[in-house]
Amino acid sequence: MVDKSDITVHPKEVIERILSMELVRVTERAAVSAARLRGHGNEKAADQAAVDAMRRELNKLPINGTIVIGEGERDEAPMLFIGEKVGNGTGPKVDIAVDPLEGTTLCAKDMPGAIAVMAMAQAGSLLYAPDVYMDKIAIGPGYPKGVVDLDADPADNIRALAKAKGVAPHEITALIMDRPRHADLIAKVRATGASIRLITDGDVAGVIFCAMPQETGIDIYLGIGGAPEGVLAAAALRCVGGQMQGRLILDTPEKVERAKGMGVKDPKKKYEMDELASGDVIVSATGVTDGGLLAGVKFKGDVIETETIVYRSITGTVRKIHGEHRELAKFKLD
Numbered sequence: 001m002v003d004k005s006d007i008t009v010h011p012k013e014v015i016e017r018i019l020s021m022e023l024v025r026v027t028e029r030a031a032v033s034a035a036r037l038r039g040h041g042n043e044k045a046a047d048q049a050a051v052d053a054m055r056r057e058l059n060k061l062p063i064n065g066t067i068v069i070g071e072g073e074r075d076e077a078p079m080l081f082i083g084e085k086v087g088n089g090t091g092p093k094v095d096i097a098v099d100p101l102e103g104t105t106l107c108a109k110d111m112p113g114a115i116a117v118m119a120m121a122q123a124g125s126l127l128y129a130p131d132v133y134m135d136k137i138a139i140g141p142g143y144p145k146g147v148v149d150l151d152a153d154p155a156d157n158i159r160a161l162a163k164a165k166g167v168a169p170h171e172i173t174a175l176i177m178d179r180p181r182h183a184d185l186i187a188k189v190r191a192t193g194a195s196i197r198l199i200t201d202g203d204v205a206g207v208i209f210c211a212m213p214q215e216t217g218i219d220i221y222l223g224i225g226g227a228p229e230g231v232l233a234a235a236a237l238r239c240v241g242g243q244m245q246g247r248l249i250l251d252t253p254e255k256v257e258r259a260k261g262m263g264v265k266d267p268k269k270k271y272e273m274d275e276l277a278s279g280d281v282i283v284s285a286t287g288v289t290d291g292g293l294l295a296g297v298k299f300k301g302d303v304i305e306t307e308t309i310v311y312r313s314i315t316g317t318v319r320k321i322h323g324e325h326r327e328l329a330k331f332k333l334d
């Protein structure tokens with residue numbers, strides 16, 4: 001008898017499953033290239049190395065890809081700019097969001113948490129976000145829909161989350177980026193008795209931490225970070241079923257115009273997670289430096305080791321992949 005589970009293709013399957021593994025290759029190579037410059041104090045060089053490697057690998061893939069979240073807009077970024085076409089042009093039409101080196105400062109200073117990350121989704125399903133700030137809120141899976149809200153007072157959010165979790169507010173831990181702009185937010189959260197973990201960079205991983213509170217100790221992400229990072233984080237969180245909302249911060253007429261040019265009709269819109277990233281999404285992230293989500297690249301002489309996490313929304317599958325790269329080590333390729 002044929003086991004049907006072997007031959008069933010998910011009805012909404014648009015992106016070939018096989019591409020998940022291809023994305024692993026892309027972020028692995030970007031991570032290795034950036035890691036060669038780890039701790040050298042040169043953010044630009046590390047970022048450029050990751051960008052070059054990512055682009056080279058993306059162009060080998062059997063896709064008709066368009067970069068929708070990239071290294072900036074056409075004039076300011078040498079490559080992987082928003083609108084750039086990638087792939088060998090033979091496969092499905094897909095949207096691609098990249099952050100070849102998320103946490104350039106973390107890499108340059110060899111601090112924990114730098115990753116190479118990208119997401120791929122069927123065309124039209126990732127928000128075309130300009131490189132502005134985004135106000136974000138995120139929690140993990142298992143809570144009633146709408147238990148927290150971007151527009152609610154932060155203290156009320158903490159209390160509502162604590163109630164839903166069945167704990168006191170002081171047992172809740174919020175993750176917030178350590179920035180002067182968050183002084184008021186931090187004060188309000190502290191006033192509830194909740195604990196705060198402050199991070200210097202890397203809020204893609206920060207949001208993802210909410211999805212595994214038992215490992216990370218993080219219950220909620222709050223605050224303002226990059227919009228591109230927001231879309232990447234939403235794509236990953238969607239795969240494991242948390243909740244997230246985000247609003248672009250378009251605080252000058254110039255930013256409103258730029259966003260309009262990218263299809264944003266309502267500059268004040270509060271985006272739900274599945275509006276930031278919808279459809280069939282795959283997200284891959286490889287560690288550059290050691291961090292809470294992933295181990296960093298290890299150079300062990302004749303072998304280079306990587307750790308990658310891959311998320312897929314259609315099935316909610318999460319895989320951690322340990323890579324051992326011998327040819328890369330032998331030929332000192334970047």
Ligand code: VTB
Pocket residue numbers: 102103104177179200201202203204224225226227229
């Ligand atoms: C975050 C964080 C990034 O930028 O989105 C942040 O994830 C936001 O910008 O790692 P500011 O640094 O201006 O606050 C990074 O820290 C760097 O890209």
